[in-house]
Amino acid sequence: VQLAESGGGLVQAGGSLRLSCAAAQRSKDDYSMGWFRQAPGKEREFVAGITPLGGATFYADSVKGRFTISRDNAKNTVYLQVDILKPEDTANYYCAARVGGYVSRTPDDYAYWGQGTQVIVSS
Numbered sequence: 001v002q003l004a005e006s007g008g009g010l011v012q013a014g015g016s017l018r019l020s021c022a023a024a025q026r027s028k029d030d031y032s033m034g035w036f037r038q039a040p041g042k043e044r045e046f047v048a049g050i051t052p053l054g055g056a057t058f059y060a061d062s063v064k065g066r067f068t069i070s071r072d073n074a075k076n077t078v079y080l081q082v083d084i085l086k087p088e089d090t091a092n093y094y095c096a097a098r099v100g101g102y103v104s105r106t107p108d109d110y111a112y113w114g115q116g117t118q119v120i121v122s123s
Helices: none
Strands: 003-006 009-012 017-023 031-038 045-050 057-059 067-072 077-082 091-099 117-122
Touching: 003 091, 017 031, 017 091, 017 117, 031 067, 031 077, 045 067, 045 077, 057 067, 077 091
Parallel strands: 009 117
Antiparallel strands: 003 017, 017 077, 031 045, 031 091, 045 057, 067 077, 091 117
C-alpha cells in the first residue's frame, strides 16, 4: 500500500488545516488507518485512528475535541481535520495503514507509511 499525505503548511495558532492521505490502491476497506506525528527530537506519537469502514474513531487525549479523522473509501483517502491549532502541534504528520479492524496506537503495528507532511504552528 502506497500512501501519500498532503495539506500541511504554516498556520497561526488557532487556525486550521485539512490533511489528506491518499492510498494508491483500489480499496482500503480492509485497513485500519492511523495518523501519527513526530516533532524534532521526540518519538513518533499516535494522533488519531479509524476502523476500516469508519465506524469507530480514536484520538490522543492531547487532540480530542480539536482534530477529526474521517475516511472516504470510494476515494481511497483518509482525512485529518486539525482545528484550534497550538504551537505544540508543530510536527511532521504521517498516515499509516495496517491490515484488520484493530486501531493500534503503536507505530510498530503499522506496516505501511506515507512520507509525511509538515505542520508548523506559529504563536
